[in-house]
Each structure stands twice: as C-alpha cells, then as structure tokens.
Amino acid sequence: MRAAEAEFTIHRGGSSLTVAGGVRPTPEQLCLIHASTGDPASISTALREWRSLVDLAGPIDGGSYRPIPTGYHRIQAFDIDDPNRAMFKGVYRRSIVDGAQVAHAVTPALQALRDAHIMPWIVKGAGLVQTGYYPTLASRPMQDVDVVVDSRLRHESMVALRGAGYVLQKADHQMVHLHAAPFVDGAGNTLDLHWHHLHDVRYEAADRLLTKTSTTVDLNDVPVRVPGATGLLIGTLVHGMVPNPEPSVRWIVDVSMILERDADKVAWDDVVEFARQFRLARRLQAGLQLLAETTGHTAPDGVTAALATLPTTAVERVDRRISAVPEDSIRGRLLQVVAGYAGGDRGLRHVVTGLPSYLAGRWDVRRV
Numbered sequence: 001m002r003a004a005e006a007e008f009t010i011h012r013g014g015s016s017l018t019v020a021g022g023v024r025p026t027p028e029q030l031c032l033i034h035a036s037t038g039d040p041a042s043i044s045t046a047l048r049e050w051r052s053l054v055d056l057a058g059p060i061d062g063g064s065y066r067p068i069p070t071g072y073h074r075i076q077a078f079d080i081d082d083p084n085r086a087m088f089k090g091v092y093r094r095s096i097v098d099g100a101q102v103a104h105a106v107t108p109a110l111q112a113l114r115d116a117h118i119m120p121w122i123v124k125g126a127g128l129v130q131t132g133y134y135p136t137l138a139s140r141p142m143q144d145v146d147v148v149v150d151s152r153l154r155h156e157s158m159v160a161l162r163g164a165g166y167v168l169q170k171a172d173h174q175m176v177h178l179h180a181a182p183f184v185d186g187a188g189n190t191l192d193l194h195w196h197h198l199h200d201v202r203y204e205a206a207d208r209l210l211t212k213t214s215t216t217v218d219l220n221d222v223p224v225r226v227p228g229a230t231g232l233l234i235g236t237l238v239h240g241m242v243p244n245p246e247p248s249v250r251w252i253v254d255v256s257m258i259l260e261r262d263a264d265k266v267a268w269d270d271v272v273e274f275a276r277q278f279r280l281a282r283r284l285q286a287g288l289q290l291l292a293e294t295t296g297h298t299a300p301d302g303v304t305a306a307l308a309t310l311p312t313t314a315v316e317r318v319d320r321r322i323s324a325v326p327e328d329s330i331r332g333r334l335l336q337v338v339a340g341y342a343g344g345d346r347g348l349r350h351v352v353t354g355l356p357s358y359l360a361g362r363w364d365v366r367r368v
Contacts, residue, residue, distance in 0.1 A: 010068065010087050013059030023241050023290070025249040028053045029063050030294060033249060035071040037256040037295045040078040047071070047084050056087070066141055066250045069095040073139040092138055099137040102126075103220055105189040106145040110222040112164035113149065118157055120224050121148040121211070123197060123235055125254075127226040130217040133257040140254075144190065145219075151195040151204055161193060197227070198238055201278045209274055210235060212267070229262040230270050237287040238280060252294055255287075259297045268303045272310075281310035283319060 025033060031050035035043050054060055072088035074080075103126075113120045122130060125142040134140040149157040158168065158181060166183040179202050180194040196202040197210045213228030227235065233255060240251025259266070275281040285307040292298045 010056070010065070010091055011059040012062055012065040023243055023286075025063070025252070025294065026061075028060070029067075029249045032064055032067040032071055033252050033294050036067045036074060036253045037260075037297075038074075040080055043071070043074060043078065044080055044082060047075075047082050051084060063249050065091070066248075067253055068092070069141055070134070070139050070253055073135060077135075095141045096138040099129075099140075099142055102142050102145060103137065105185075105187075106147065106191060107220040107222060108164055108185065109147060109161060109166065109183075109191050109193075110219060110224060112160045112166075113147075113157060114222060116156060116160035116163075118149055118153050118160060120222075121197070121214075122146065122219065122224050122226055123148060123232070124239070126219070127232060128254055128257065130219055130224070131215060131226050131232075133232075133254075133261060144192065146192065146194060148194040148197055151207065154195040157193060157195070161191075166191065197231070198235060200238055200242070201280070203278070206274070206278055209270060209277075212270065229258055229265040230267045233258050233266055234271055234274055234284070237284055237291075241283045241287045241290075252291060255291055256295045256297050263297075268300055271299075272303060272306045275307055276310050279313040279315050281307050282312055282316045 028050060031046045031053065034046035035050065038046060054064075068088050068091045072085070072092040075082055075085055075088065106126075110120050121127075123146050125140050126145040128134055129137055129140050129142075161183055162168065164185075166185050169182040169184060170178065179196045179199050180192045183191045183193060185191070196204075197207050210231035211225070211227050213230060214225050215228065216223055216225055218224070226232070236251050236254045236258070240248060240254070242248075271284065275284045285304070288299045288304065288307070298304075
C-alpha cells in the first residue's frame with residue numbers, strides 16, 4: 001500500500017524565500033540533494049526530514065524546486081513509498097512540458113548554425129541530458145539551452161541566426177566585452193549565443209582545454225557537440241560556485257551524476273592545470289570540498305593536495321570578497337560590476353584602461 005497521497009501542490013516562489021544567498025545549500029535544499037543522489041534508505045530519510053522543514057501550504061524557494069524532478073525519478077526508480085511522491089510527480093510532469101518546449105524552441109537555431117557549417121556545442125543541463133547523465137529530459141529541468149560556438153566564428157554565427165529570423169537584443173557597441181549575444185525569434189523565444197564556454201574564463205585556450213574530449217549527439221535530429229566528462233565537470237563547478245541570492249545548488253547534483261558514471265574518465269590533471277592556468281584554484285577547491293560534504297563524492301587525494309598548493313591570486317581574492325558581500329547591497333553591486341569586467345581576464349589586467357568602454361556597453365551609453 002502506498003503512503004497517503006499528498007494534500008498539497010508544490011509551488012515555486014521567488015528568491016526572497018532564500019534567507020541567505022551564496023553557494024551553500026540551505027537545510028531544506030540539502031535534503032533534496034540527498035534525495036537526488038543517495039541510495040534508497042538515505043532518500044527516504046532525506047525526504048522525511050525535508051517534509052518536517054518546509055511549509056507546504058506556501059511556495060518553496062527555487063533552489064529547492066529545481067532538484068525535485070531528479071528526486072522524483074529516483075523515488076520511481078527505487079519504488080520508494082513516500083508521501084512526497086504525488087507532490088513531486090506534479091513537478092516532474094511540469095518539467096516534461098517545459099523541457100520539450102525548450103528543446104523545440106532551440107532546434108531552429110541549431111539547424112541554422114549547422115546549415116552555415118558551424119558546429120554548435122551544448123553545455124550545462126542540455127549537455128548532461130543529451131549525453132545520458134540524466135535518464136530523462138524531465139529529470140533535469142532546464143529554462144533554456146546554452147549554445148556555444150567557436151569564438152573565431154562568432155560573426156558568422158550571428159549572421160546565420162539573423163538569417164533564420166532571430167533578432168539581436170544588443171547594440172553593436174555593447175558587444176565588445178560580452179561573452180554571449182541575446183537573440184529573440186519571431187515567437188518570442190530567447191536564445192543566448194555564447195562564443196566561450198565560461199563567462200569567467202573568456203580565453204580560446206580555456207575553451208580548448210574544456211573541449212579536449214567531446215562527443216557528438218543529436219538534439220531533435222540536429223548533430224551537436226558536448227564536452228567530455230572533464231570539461232562538463234570543470235564547467236559545472238566553476239559556474240555553480242558563483243554566489244547567487246538564490247543558491248543554484250542543482251550543480252551539486254549535476255557533478256554527482258558525472259562522477260557516479262564517469263569518475264574514471266575525468267582527467268584530474270587537466271582539472272588542476274585549468275585551475276592553475278586560469279586562476280581558479282580556490283573556487284574549484286571549495287567546490288570539490290562542498291561536493292564531498294554534501295554527497296560523499298570526492299576527488300582523488302592528490303587532486304585536493306595539488307589545488308591546495310596553488311597560490312591564491314588577486315582575482316581569487318576578489319572572488320572571495322564578492323562571495324562575502326550581499327549581491328543586493330551597493331558594495332555588492334559595485335563588486336559585481338568589477339567582476340563582470342575583470343572576470344574573463346582572470347589576471348585583473350587593463351582594469352583602468354578598459355573599464356570605461358566596458359561600462360558604456362553594460363549601461364548602454366555612448367560615453368562614460
């Protein structure tokens with residue numbers, strides 16, 4: 001006999017429901033991480049604790065909402081009798097619809113790039129789903145698909161999208177310091193075209209390391225490329241450890257899925273080299289430590305030791321300062337502006353000489 005059907009429907013609220021921003025999960029979110037990554041016994045324990053922590057009569061925060069479809073799929077896979085099951089099923093069904101819509105909306109853009117002989121890359125959630133780290137499209141919710149092209153083909157890619165009816169949402173003078181171009185199609189669907197794999201590391205050398213291994217998959221019958229396990233792991237860690245008013249804790253589940261299946265395929269020497277070359281040792285070290293604390297998945301001891309011996313650079317000290325300051329404060333907003341400009345350099349060079357033009361593009365003015 002199944003547990004009693006839930007009398008509540010889960011609703012997603014805004015970021016104001018998260019008491020403290022940053023990168024660490026709240027107790028409620030941690031329960032859902034355990035439910036999305038654990039064995040049957042730990043899943044049942046985590047869900048029971050989660051139910052005791054939340055007020056299901058009202059909305060829940062977005063950081064908690066996102067892992068629920070993954071948790072539901074594991075409840076189904078292990079046939080766990082749990083009172084959360086019916087509630088989670090509703091969220092999962094919604095994810096089925098949203099995921100199909102997102103995949104359908106991006107297909108014309110991918111085809112336009114292929115028709116122009118440009119290979120599109122997909123990363124983050126879409127990449128993880130298409131390479132089988134998640135069992136179904138619905139089990140890893142997505143609000144969009146991140147499309148990446150070779151930085152040397154940026155102009156040709158934008159021409160291809162415009163030819164397919166997409167309209168660029170930025171003026172030309174704003175594009176100088178951007179790592180992605182926002183487009184909208186005739187139906188109002190948005191698409192961000194990226195020409196580097198990571199906003200924080202806008203170098204061709206970084207892109208080459210992240211795509212050192214890759215695979216070709218089909219998204220709605222359109223061939224696309226996805227980075228291998230190492231590139232996906234690095235990208236997920238770097239992006240996930242960026243502080244946010246509403247912690248994007250889903251990255252912890254993403255990395256767990258990569259390591260659960262392909263830990264032996266991760267080139268850990270490349271992880272350390274990426275951290276050294278692009279001044280990300282502290283962020284990757286902190287991410288791996290948080291991953292171990294929350295899921296039990298660990299990097300080899302030698303990797304942890306190697307990251308610990310790398311020096312803390314100036315840009316990493318700025319990273320730390322940003323993570324300690326509320327994003328919605330005046331000081332926090334100022335630091336975010338500086339980080340947005342200097343982050344892609346990771347060496348904090350040209351801050352004085354290039355900052356005026358960056359601000360002009362960010363604030364859409366002709367002169368600063």
